[in-house]
Amino acid sequence: MSDVSSTGGSNGAPPATRQYVQFAFYKVDAAWRRLPVTVREAAKREVEEAVASCSERMQVRAYSLVGIRGDADFMFWRISDDLAPFQEAATALLSTGIGPYLSTPYSYLAMTRKSVYVDKTEREGPSRRLRLTPGTAKYLFVYPFVKTRPWYVLPAEERQKMMDIHIRVGRKYPTVKLNTTYSFGLDDQEFVVAFETDEPGDFLDLVMELREAESSLYTLRDTPTFTCVATTVRGMLDALGAPGDRVAVAASAQDGGWSRAASVADLPEGAATTAYVGGEQVALFNAGGTLYAVEARCTHGSGPLVEATIEGSVLTCPWHESQFDLAAGCAVLRGPAVRPPRAYAVRVRDGGVWVAAAAVEGEAEPTLA
C-alpha cells in the first residue's frame, strides 16, 4: 500500500505520494568470468529483460563500481510507490543466468519524507522531497547515515540553526544534487544520502567543508561510502569483464570504434536515454522512428539534453530553450547556445543501439520503421 504524505494537496492538487527507495549493491563471483562467452551473453540479455520487465512499476538506474570498490561490482538504485516491486526485481535478477554468481554485500532501504528542517532557500516546495527525480549526472555518491542520540534531544531551534549552516554550505556547490531518504524503523541506518554530480572534486570539497560545521559533531556513522558510475544495464554488465569480452571489444574497435549503448527496446518512439561511449556521456533519442546520439550536455550551460523536448527532429533544451536540429547534425536553430552539441553516428545491430565514439562519414541515420 502506498503512503500518502500529509503535505501537498493544499492547492487542490492531489497530495504527493511518498516513495520507497532502495540502493542494492551486488558482488559477482569470479567463477562468472570463467563461463563461456555465449553463456554470459545469454545471461546478460536475461538481466536486461528482467530490468525492463520491472521498470513499469519502478524507476531503475544502473551503476558500475568495477575498479572503484573491492566489495561491490554494481548497484541498482530503485524507486517505487510500493515495496513489492523491489522483491520482484530481486527475484527476477536472481532467476537469470548470473543469479547463481551474485551476492548482495550491501542493501539500503529508505523512503522519501518531508524534512523537519526549514530550508528557506528551497524554491520548489516540500513536495519535491517526496518524489525523487534522478538526473543524468555521471556519478552517484551513496552512504548510510546515523546521527547520535544527543542530537535528537537538542532544542528544535538549536538544531535548525545548525542545519541552516549545513544548508548554506550545500548551496555553495550547485553542481552537487542531494537526495536524502529516511530509513528510521525500516533499516539499520537512519538516512541514506545520495549525491548526484558530474564533478567528484566538488563533492569532495563539499564533504570536507561540512566536517567543519557544528552539526558534524552529532554524526555517529556515515560509512561505507560508495562512488558509483552511472551507466546502462548493458554497460554495467560488460564492465564485469572477461577474456571473451575483451576480444569482442577489440573487434568492435577495429570495426570503427562502435559501442553498444542501449537495447532497441530501451528506445521506443519518443523516448530518450543516456549512455557512456568512450567515457563520454551521450544522450540517445528516438525521434519519429529515427535514432540520434548527441553529447549529453547543452553547449550553453550544461543543461541535460536527455530531458529536452523533441518536436520532429528539433530538440529544445529544458533549461534556456536553445534549439538544435538533430537531422542537421544538431545545428543551432535558436540560442542562447551558439555551438551545436557533438553528434555521434548511430547504428542498429543485434537488437542493440550502437554509437561510434568518433563521427563516421556517410553513416545513414538508422530508422527503426
Ligand code: FES
Ligand atoms: S543550458 Fe541549454 S540553453 Fe542554456
